[in-house]
Amino acid sequence: MAKRLHIPIRFKVLITLLAVITVVVSLITFNMAKLFHADKEASIRDLTSVIAANTAEEARSLLSGYREKLQVFGRIMFDGKLPSDQKVRLLAGLFEESGDFVAVTFYEKGKNPFTLYDANALGSAGLSKADVQRYRLEHPIPMDRLRREKVFVENSTLAEKLPTLTMVILQGDPETGRETIAEAVVRLDSLLRLARRSVVFDTYLVDSRGILLARADRNQVGMRTPVDWTPDLTNLKYQPSMVTTLEYSLGGEEKIGGFGRVEFGELLVGVEIPKTAAYLTARDLLTNLIYSSILMVMVAAFLSFIWADRITHPVELLSKASRVVAQGKFDVHVQPTSRDEIGELAESFNQMTHELKSREDALSEAQNKLIQSEKMAAFGQLGAGIAHEVKNPLAGILGYAQISLRKMDQENPLHKNLLVIEKETKRCKTIIDNLLRFARQEKVALDPVDPNTVVEDAVAIVEHQLNMNKVKLEKDLALDLPRIKGNSNQLQQVLMNLFINGQQSMEGKPGSVKVSTRLLASGQIELRVSDTGPGMDEEIRAKIFEPFFTTKPSGKGTGLGLSVSYGIIKDHQGEISVESELGKGTTFFITIPVHESRVG
Incomplete structure (x- = not known):
């Protein structure tokens, strides 16, 4: 029995379309x-x-x-x-x-x-x-x-x-x-x-x-x-x-x-x-018609091939994509080539892979957050342990140094050395205190406070220091703000830290630091602190709240100020973020929920 010649359907469609188009164009x-x-x-x-x-x-x-x-x-x-x-x-x-x-x-x-x-x-x-x-x-x-x-x-x-x-x-x-x-x-x-x-x-x-x-x-x-x-x-x-x-x-x-x-x-x-x-115009027209006819036939051949391919190729693509998904690669996408049943199948397949990819990304993000949280918790526990072990000896050293200074004549050669010991011991004590705050070992009571009062108190403390360094401190406080639940001293510490950081970033040059408050549509209070300093690049912004990260020269900063501030705002169920560009200054945004007992 003779073997029948097998012609794929895509070539049948192609040959038929080409024949019809050629006859029509010729006529x-x-x-x-x-x-x-x-x-x-x-x-x-x-x-x-x-x-x-x-x-x-x-x-x-x-x-x-x-x-x-x-x-x-x-x-x-x-x-x-x-x-x-x-x-x-x-x-x-x-x-x-x-x-x-x-x-x-x-x-x-x-x-x-x-x-x-x-x-x-x-x-x-x-x-x-x-x-x-x-x-x-x-x-x-x-x-x-x-x-x-x-x-x-x-x-x-x-x-x-x-x-x-x-x-x-x-x-x-x-x-x-x-x-x-x-x-x-x-x-x-x-x-x-x-x-x-x-x-x-x-x-x-x-x-x-x-x-x-x-x-x-x-x-x-x-x-x-x-x-x-x-x-x-x-x-x-x-x-x-x-x-x-x-x-x-x-x-x-x-x-x-x-x-x-x-x-x-x-x-x-x-x-x-x-x-x-x-x-000549007639000959040109005839020549153009011939060229146009040839071009139309070529375009028709190309389109016919594409049309024939669209009929049989989508199923093959879906089969290949399924094998890729089976290997655990969920970012595969099949482009629907029609609006028929095969196109609907491709869209359903893409929706499935998108959901699988989303779940994989969410799981990976949750895992990264868990690892980071565990790292920060371990660092906090380690810091708290070290702080408690070191704090008592430092207190003894500081006490003996201060007693010795009272009993020693200033002309004694050891008097200067004792002053250095006192200064550096106080600096170590400050680092230990910051470590304790970062580790959240010190819990304070949160009471209803007026955000504008907190700002005014913080401004009153540091305004003279900023003016001495040619930095103008400006205020833009909204009236009739609701109270927030917080600790005045800790919030003042955060604001004072931001004020002083802004002043120090200007390195003795004239500038300004502006603090403002307002009520957001989401029902939160926003405290905004902006300065006219040199700003930060993206690499520094990404690390600004990490412990011990600082851009200040050695001996002039511990790198814990913003980390502690970050922890304080988190304790207040708030958020702190930063926007900055080189040459355009820096702005910190603090949002804290309104005290729930406020009656409208």
């Missing part, structure tokens, strides 16, 4: 190319007409705006009721606001012309007022055309750096028969931007004399190039329709051109594109 590509070839030339002709019409309308709107500004100039200039000095001020102000105007000249029969110039614009292009006047003398205004059209526009560029057009309008007073002329030299920047807007079509404007007025090639505009490449330019200006599309040959190259009348000063807009560009 779409063929039909799009066929439709484009059938309609490409008509589309290009229509597009040139639309662009020509839109460009003509925008040019007319722009030039009409220039004409309106020039009419305002003329009305002011030839207003007989305005004083001469007021006319000059108005004309100068209006000229300054008209940023595109380079020069404005007014003509009236029997009177000398009056001209306003932008000397900076002319100077930057290497021109002067005389150059503008010389151009007008060499190119007189065609009065017949001006009387017929009421407006005349021409390319009057004198320097390539400053392409300009000249607009002339005729104004008359029907009552007096007075005839005046206003002429403006205007920058061509706006029309040049209009001509450069399309990167596919060659757009240009032609003035009434057949000279190029605007085109993407700025040099041709600056040279006032005659437009001799368009067919029958004169008839195009006076054609009945606003837009005409023509096909013509230019330098052996076939062109499709759209021409539109601007309806302003006998100007004409031309938009042209080589016919070969239309065929």
